[in-house]
Amino acid sequence: MFKSVMQLSVFSFVLSLLAFAYALPLAVRDVFVPPVTSPDVGTVWTIGSQQNVTWDTSTAPQNITNKVGQVILAKGGKLDINHPLASNFSILDGWVTVTVPNVQPDVDYTVVLFGDSGNDSGEFAIVPAPTSLL
Numbered sequence: 001m002f003k004s005v006m007q008l009s010v011f012s013f014v015l016s017l018l019a020f021a022y023a024l025p026l027a028v029r030d031v032f033v034p035p036v037t038s039p040d041v042g043t044v045w046t047i048g049s050q051q052n053v054t055w056d057t058s059t060a061p062q063n064i065t066n067k068v069g070q071v072i073l074a075k076g077g078k079l080d081i082n083h084p085l086a087s088n089f090s091i092l093d094g095w096v097t098v099t100v101p102n103v104q105p106d107v108d109y110t111v112v113l114f115g116d117s118g119n120d121s122g123e124f125a126i127v128p129a130p131t132s133l134l
Contacts, residue, residue, distance in 0.1 A: 030063045032091065036113050036121040043124035045100045045109075053086070053111050054095040055119070067091050070114040071098060079112060091115035100126060 034055040045051050053071050069091040073080050085098035091113075103109075107125040112118050 030061045030065050031116045032060050032064045033117050033119050034060070034091065034094075034113065034115075036111060036119055039111060039121050039124040041122035041124065043122075045124065045126045046129050047100050047102050047105070047126060048129045049100050050097055051100055052095050052097055053113070053121075055113055057092055057094045060092055064091065064116060066116050068115065069093075069096070071096060072112045072114065073101065073103070074110045074112055074120065075103070075106065076108050077110075085111065 034057055036053065036055045038052065038054040039045065067090055068087075069089050070087040071085045073083070073085055083101065085101070086096045089096050098111075103126055105126055105128050108123050109126050110120045110123055112120045
């Protein structure tokens, strides 16, 4: 009984905070959620290659709460937060170069761009590096 009351209290508190945040004018919040433009659906990355992750900065507000960005690889919706592809760059740059890690090749990868909030790319493929012919 106590546990369910506690859970309800925490849930109510979180809902109250969200309601308060959404009630504030946008100028006060200054949250920037730039859409990731690359990679996108149909993109293929090769393990070990250098790739650019890009996002649209054209709608950036004047005062952004957090300008420090981080790019995380996700597979099947699961974020690999322990191995960021890039971090400590300005979210206003609009792009960052990453090295494609040695992961299981598949077609359900996304990147998530973090700064003020998170925004993910479309699903793309990561393929193995070609082997050299001897």
